[in-house]
Amino acid sequence: MTRDDEYEWLSPEELRVFRAFNRTWEAVTACLDTDLENEVGLPRSYFDILWRLRRAPGQSLRMSRLAEITHSKASRITHAVGRLEKAGLVRREVPEGDRRGWLAVLTEEGLERVEQAAPVYARSVREHVLGPLTAEMRDQLTVIGETVLAHLEPGALTEANGKGEGTTP
Template identity: 55%
Template sequence: MRLLTDRLERDLQTAAGMPPTYYELLVLLSEAPERTMRMSELAHWTNSKPSRISHAVNKLEQSGWVRRKHYEGDRRGWLATLTDEGLAALEKAAPRHLQSVRAHLIDLLTAEQIRQLGDISEVVLAHLTDEQQQH
């Protein structure tokens, strides 16, 4: 699996100039109402530490892809908003990333293998989620 993730990461970096963490954040923001989420929500949905998300959002902000502002009513909380430039970067990256995922995973499998992979993934995810909630 590590070879697959390394390849997908390399392809995304080459094609779009961004690591997978940035891509994931852009996707989450693009799907959020008004393309905006609290930084704490981004950390939750990416299963990342807030400091890691803050660092990534700083880089995205420097690229002009995300804008950050204080959450009204809570000066400690921050909101991240996907800019038009960030949406354009995501729209450029998405087809290339999908092409890479298809070439290195999906197109190699039969329909039955894809179904089995989904079933296996659900079992592993449920186990890891339960384990994480216990700690």
């Protein structure tokens, strides 16, 4: 039988840190999903798409850009936008003068729905993430998150601090 340390496995301390982060993220996203689904009938991933369209210039984005900023595969975005389109929340258009791709465009109904969902999302974040933390813990979590994000996606913080489509809910 082989021991974990022969595989350069995580130390108990490393595993504790990662598990705390990973399990917390899973629990938080489950709470956000439940709250959004129960109160506005919208999965969190669809809220994310609508929110990004709401924030984008002209409330529209190329499908490829939408996939990129949501860290999704093109097929997954195509499916999600198709469902949002059937619900009347988004429409697809060919960009004027450029037939190489499609735009996802937020409809009036989509704007109403995302604005209905936004306070639910904010309340859920406050209740499940921010509420249990002290001001000092929030500052620490911000530094930790920004440090890891800067390592994984250089430039992401600059994007997120702007007023563009990269700003996540």
